[in-house]
Amino acid sequence: MxxxxxxxxxxxxxxxxxxxxxxxxxxxxxxxxxxxxxxxxxxxxxxxxxxxxSRSTKLIHGGVRYLEQAFMKLDLGQLKQVRHGLEERRIVLKNAPHLAHPLALLTPVFSWFEGLYYGIGLKIYDWFANDSTLPKGKWLTKKEVLKRMPTLRKETLHSAVLYYDGQLDDxxxxxxxxxxxxxxxxxxxxxxxxxxxxxxxxxxxxxxxxxxxxxxxxxxxxxxxxxxxxxxxxxxxxxxxxxxxxxxMRPSKGVHVVLPFETLNSTDAMLIPKTSDGRVVFAIPFEGKLLVGTTDTEYKNPELEPILIEEEVDFLLETLRPYVKKLPERQDVQAGFGGLRPLLAADPTKSTKRxxxxxxxxxxxxxxxxxxxxxxxxxxxxxxxxxxxxxxxxxxxxxxxxxxxYPLAGSIGYEPEAWKLIKEQTALSEETCRQINGRYGSRYPEIITLITQNPDLAQRLVPAYPYLWAEVIYAVQHEMAVSPRDILARRLRLEITDWQATLQCLPVVCDLMEKELNWSSETREKMEKTYAEQLQVYCKSAGLL
Structure with missing residues (x-):
């Protein structure tokens, strides 16, 4: 490239x-x-x-919400959408296994009747998928649920329904x-x-x-x-x-907040099936954090970047309240992002949620x-x-x-356990080796080569995260990254998981890019200043400053 x-x-x-x-x-x-x-x-x-x-919920799915609407409203269009999604889910997982994988999702319920209702719905979802590559869902007891997701509120929890979809690094x-x-x-x-x-x-x-x-x-x-x-x-x-x-086109805005992993302390995701605005919300582990979203509001001017605002932060935190023992506070929010759905305006009378x-x-x-x-x-x-x-x-x-x-770049010859080979060849931590294998798949040796040629590139961009200097060089040389945001938001995913850490490592990223792209000192200064100001705007808009 x-x-x-x-x-x-x-x-x-x-x-x-x-x-x-x-x-x-x-x-x-x-x-x-x-x-x-x-x-x-x-x-x-x-x-x-x-x-x-790059601003999705990171799920590969048919859409359990669409399935419910299809049956409740006898909407064949929604049913067709679910069928297409479930057929394609298998292909997305198969063609890039380093970037997409199965994900277990729990739907906590507060009564026997709720468990039966969602259990039947998700059984139909499994049946409709006809996909032998993912485990089948089941109804879990309260004890089984708390073993998988220990931070849920015990007092009101009855049980949960478990099902599987896919997750990807979009x-x-x-x-x-x-x-x-x-x-x-x-x-x-x-x-x-x-x-x-x-x-x-x-x-x-x-x-x-x-x-x-x-x-x-x-x-x-x-x-x-x-x-x-x-x-x-x-x-x-x-x-x-x-x-x-x-x-x-009739764009709809959806936002996510990013919380510490310990909020659910689980590698499973959670589906919240009822919200005050009539949709579902997901809480999903991603890159060592917890994504919570999404919202759905009409957006009139798509030329303006959709960013997280205080009211949306409060709504998503409040949506979590009935489910977790300790509700996160606004100061626990570490980042967030907004995106626009490209909805078709076939019926201007419908809300975007419909x-x-x-x-x-x-x-x-x-x-x-x-x-x-x-x-x-x-x-x-x-x-x-x-x-x-x-x-x-x-x-x-x-x-x-x-x-x-057709297998995508990095998937031919990909081995999930190849992180062990990376660890043998380098002095990198297990966390970093797993991340490199997951991001680059079978192309991880190209990162190792850069480190071998220049051991300084094995340094982390920021101590708390397993992103390396070498990955900045690789993104410029092989992935057509030309700005610090290309790298920190999309090649690596630090911007959407931790705004303060992104600001912390921004000078190092700009230094590395300056040398690689032969920037003038003025260009380098402008790149850093513009991006830093952008991040400050995001923090202020979300009520985090």
Whole structure:
């Protein structure tokens, strides 16, 4: 993933397909298109997975909430969404086992009737999945529950229903898709923004006018067809191509707070099935912390970054209150993040909580733009398949989709126990070795090589976390990271788990990047100052300052 070389290719070559948007759906489309033999470009105006695709609940699931709504309201659309999610869950887990794994979830209940109700629902969920790769759910006694999750409130707990879904590192999974696409010949570049289109005599798109926002260089990308995979920003690209198209997107904001792992003190997750706003909330172990979310509120201006605010912190903490012995205080919150769901505005009268997460492939006959609208992380591959099937149809082709059985970057030869080999070869802690194996999979030797060449790179960025100097160098050299936030928010996940630790290690990260990217002292100072100010805004908005 050589960015300067790729930008040159974008400006000088002609492509079959140019994909706009480097999130899960765009990277998924790029890999699918490359495997079908097309010449492909993939661009994003920011970094890969910098928006919705790095700010999910980190679950791979069919959606137990959608299943309940499907039966309660006889909604076949919700049922279809659950079925698609459960079918794709198995594939997401299989294709990148270093980045995705099964996760046990407990649903605490306060009465025999509640246990029966949720037990039957989750049995149906298991049956609907028809997936032998995950353990089956069961109804646990109070004693069994407290053994697995000792911090739950004993006085009111009756029992809990256990079931299984999947968990992933969303940003790194998206990066693995982009890497895999790149290795199949896709010309990939982040920080390339579309500013307009050029049309031929038939008013159809022939090239995209873009700006490399790092160099401020503008040029045109020529392509036979353009695919719009920009999520909540899809209407912007659609209206650039054809101003007469109706508005389709209705963004919804969801936020998470990050608490100490000891809040639940369990490797299991918890599903809270009832909240005051009529949805479910998850409490999920991730990167040694506990993510709690998500909310669902309509969001009018997607150009403004959705950030955590005090009222949302209080709502999520209050949602935990009936379940835990000791309710965390606001000062226990260590970080948080907000994201936008790319919901389709099929019915403007529905609240965003009632809109499905299904997707739609739209082809505009006037401009020839193809737009992938809606959807969710779990079904990214199916979304990409449907999109490329449409492109095949427009090209008069009929090519097979090969992504269901295509192992992603880092998964070929991956061994869960390879952390032991890393420990034998280095003086690193077990925690660090496990983390390296989980982040890079079978490509971990490249990190070890950097440390062997320069032992200083074995140092931790911050003492409390197992992130190494070497990983900063690797992210710049091999993962197209060009800013400290690319590294600390997405290549490593420190920004979403600990804001103060992120601020603490920011100078070191900037020093390492300055040398690797030949920054001027002014650029280095600006990078550190801008990001530090951003983090301070997040802390203040969440009521943590």
């Amino acid at each position: 050589n960015r300067p070389k790729n930008v040159t290719q974008l400006s000088t070559e002609t492509f079959d397909i140019c994909i706009i948007g480097g999130g899960a759906s765009g990277a998924g489309c790029a890999l699918d298109a490359a495997l079908r033999g097309y010449k492909v470009a993939l661009i994003d105006r920011k970094d890969f997975a910098s928006e919705t695709s 940003a790194r999974y998206c990066l693995a898709l982009a890497q895999s696409a790149s290795e199949k010949g896709v010309v990939v570049a982040n920080y390339v923004e579309v500013t307009g289109f050029v049309k031929n005599e038939d008013s159809q798109l022939s090239s995209a006018l873009v700006t490399d926002t790092l160099s401020d260089q503008s040029f045109a990308i020529q392509s036979r067809i353009f695919i719009n995979c920009t999520g909540t920003f899809a209407d912007t690209i659609r209206h650039m191509a054809n101003p007469k198209l109706p508005v389709r 809109l499905t997460r299904d997707h739609e492939v739209e082809h505009d006959d006037v401009s020839n733009l193809v737009s992938l609208l809606g959807g969710k992380w779990t079904t990214y591959r199916l979304m990409a398949k449907d999109t490329l099937d449409k492109v095949d149809e427009l090209f008069g082709e009929n090519k097979a989709c090969l992504t269901a059985d």
